[in-house]
Structure formats: C-alpha cells, structure tokens
Amino acid sequence: EVSITKFPADERKIIAKAHDKYKKARAGIINTRHGQIHTPAFMPVGTKGTVKAMLPESVQTTGADIILGNTYHLMLQPGAKRVFKLGGLHKFMNWSKPLLTDSGGFQVMSLSKLRKITEEGVIFNSHIDGSKFMLSPESSTEIQYLLGSTITMAFDECTPYPSTYEQAKSSMELTSRWAKRSRKAFYSRDGYGQFGIIQGSIYNDLRLKSALDLIELDFEGYAIGGLAVGEGQELMFKVLDYAPDLLPINKPRYLMGVGKPADIIGAVQRGIDMFDCVIPTRSGRNGQAFTKYGVVNIRNSKYKEDNTPLEEDCLCPACKNYTKAYLHYLVKVKEILGAMLMTWHNLMYFQKLMLRIREYIAQGKDFDFIS
Numbered sequence: 001e002v003s004i005t006k007f008p009a010d011e012r013k014i015i016a017k018a019h020d021k022y023k024k025a026r027a028g029i030i031n032t033r034h035g036q037i038h039t040p041a042f043m044p045v046g047t048k049g050t051v052k053a054m055l056p057e058s059v060q061t062t063g064a065d066i067i068l069g070n071t072y073h074l075m076l077q078p079g080a081k082r083v084f085k086l087g088g089l090h091k092f093m094n095w096s097k098p099l100l101t102d103s104g105g106f107q108v109m110s111l112s113k114l115r116k117i118t119e120e121g122v123i124f125n126s127h128i129d130g131s132k133f134m135l136s137p138e139s140s141t142e143i144q145y146l147l148g149s150t151i152t153m154a155f156d157e158c159t160p161y162p163s164t165y166e167q168a169k170s171s172m173e174l175t176s177r178w179a180k181r182s183r184k185a186f187y188s189r190d191g192y193g194q195f196g197i198i199q200g201s202i203y204n205d206l207r208l209k210s211a212l213d214l215i216e217l218d219f220e221g222y223a224i225g226g227l228a229v230g231e232g233q234e235l236m237f238k239v240l241d242y243a244p245d246l247l248p249i250n251k252p253r254y255l256m257g258v259g260k261p262a263d264i265i266g267a268v269q270r271g272i273d274m275f276d277c278v279i280p281t282r283s284g285r286n287g288q289a290f291t292k293y294g295v296v297n298i299r300n301s302k303y304k305e306d307n308t309p310l311e312e313d314c315l316c317p318a319c320k321n322y323t324k325a326y327l328h329y330l331v332k333v334k335e336i337l338g339a340m341l342m343t344w345h346n347l348m349y350f351q352k353l354m355l356r357i358r359e360y361i362a363q364g365k366d367f368d369f370i371s
C-alpha cells in the first residue's frame, strides 16, 4: 500500500506551531514494494532507462530513493513488451528502488510529430522513424505495468498555458474522463500505486472540480499538473497557495517538472511532497553546477586555472578529487567525464537540499534558505 506515514499528532502540532508560515510543509515516508521514499523527495529523471551519465549505483550514493522513467521513449525503444520479456525496467537498468513512470502523454505532445487528440487517446508518429502509435489511458497504463513501474501515472492532458477558462475547462474534463479509464485499467497490487493528475490551469474552481473528480477514484497519490509550463514562479505559487489543500492530506502530492531549488522550497512550503526535474542532469551536462554560492558556469574562462573544488565540503567525486580547472577543461573539450562529474555533483546538491528540508521540517525549523 503506497501510503504516507505521518508524524504522531503531538509532533505534528510542534511542527505546525514552530513554523506557522510553513504549516503546510510536511516530511514523511512513502512505503512501496521497492523500498521507502523519504519526502519531500526529488526524483532524478532517467528518461531512456538511465539517468544520463550516471551509473545506477552512483545515483544511489547521491541519496535518491526513487527515479523517473519516461514511458514515451521506452515504448518506442526498446518497446514495453521487450522490457517486460527481459524482466522489467528495474532489472533491465539495474535499479532496485522505486521507479515512477510518467504516462507518456506530456512527451507525446512535446516530442512527437503529427499527432491527433481524440476522446480515445492520442495518435502520433514516432519522432524516431515516423511509425504510427496510439497512447490511451488503457495502453499507457498497460505499458507502465509492462515496465514494472512502482508508481504509475494516470494518462492526462497537460492543459497548455495560457488557456482561456473554456479551454481549461474542457481540457480538465477530458483529463477526468481519462483518469477514470486509467484507474479502471490499473492492476492494483500491494506496494504499487497509481497517481492521478489534476488539471484546471490557473482557475481555482476548475482545480477544485478536477480534484473532486480524481478523489472519487481513490488514487494512491495525486500530482498537480499543468504547471511549470511557462506560467512563471509567481503564478505557479499562486495556484499552489490553494491546490495542494484540495487533495487528501494523507496521500503524496507530486508537482510535475519542478524545478529549481527556490521553486522546490516554495512548493514544499505549500504542501508538496515529490518533485522531478531535468535541471540538475541537463544543466550539469551543459556545464552548470549548482553550489551554495549560486550556479557556477564552469565553462567561464575565470575557472581555467582555479585549483579549488566546486564546493569544499561536498562529498561528491567532482568536489573530493578534482578542481574547477579540471572540470572547466573537461567540459570545454567535451570529455564524457565532464558530463559525469558535473551531473553527479548536481544530483548530490539536489539531494542534500531535500535532506536539509526534511531535517528542518522534522525539527520544526523554518527553511527559507535557498542554498
């Protein structure tokens, strides 16, 4: 049963009292078939069955309890049936901890060529070889089952931003119909869960209706969709000021696609438990390192003879054994080790941030820090 264990009532009172401003922040544990997830949690993105430039055991040493796999990519290559035949994604990629797979819908809309949205689902041509595919609530749920996903995401439509009220309303209603079909298609097993995704854009009555529709389906957790799609942090926080409270307090709340450290901190303060974002991995490969001094663009020539580590007290291999000068050089000459070390450091940085947030919440301390 994917459930979030709460602190005992009296401890929760302490936490709530201690930082009234953050009374919505909560730390907990999600128990799954593949192990525990300490929340608030950051999920590194492992798009094609690998967290790019990282070995799974290295991802584990950064402290990640769970990683995300993208259904769209895996269904095209190597194919969900093949992964199933080979023992499932956990075995295939040698990751034994929890895996969350997205439904594929969001990526179809952002990656595939020529697609057609119907009541049934989305028909599209593969961006790889143009071959024709269909993703529906039923097929997406089955594909995620074949992958062996610990947490399956319902098939939704991410309402674009900006959208008019009418557009957002019909999009949200489609997501509710698809959520019902996704829930029906889900093969529920102990320790596995399925999360619904609420939509409704920036309209609070639509967000409420979406939440009510999905709560009826009794998902193991709930994601807040339709955010981090260009609305900006202010508008995202405006929605997060009320949307998490529409969801069951005892179930995990997952904010899809977020985000930078400041976004994560603000969202935790508003009651979010889970995050996924490509920023630490993608920007690492692109030469950006997150540090307590801010983001370091290692390609900047001022680092070419800087014989100090990214962060003197960081325990990652990049900081323990190498200097900014070496990282500057590796990234400049596009050496693979450069991508590896920068990625490792960033994932460590994001996990350390989550660890500190969890500790501050558990101690009832404010955590407005951004470092």
Ligand SMILES: O=c1[nH]cnc2cc3nc(NCc4cccs4)[nH]c3cc12
Residues within 6 Å of the ligand: 102, 106, 110, 156, 157, 158, 159, 197, 224, 225, 226, 227, 228, 229, 256, 257, 258
């Ligand atoms: O409503 C959603 N439904 C299902 N998947 C999503 C993924 C999402 N990822 C972002 N932001 C991060 C981005 C990644 C690539 C372009 S924006 N926002 C997202 C919203 C949704």
Ligand SMILES: [Zn+2]
Residues within 6 Å of the ligand: 310, 311, 314, 315, 316, 317, 318, 319, 320, 344, 345, 348
């Ligand atoms: Zn480091």
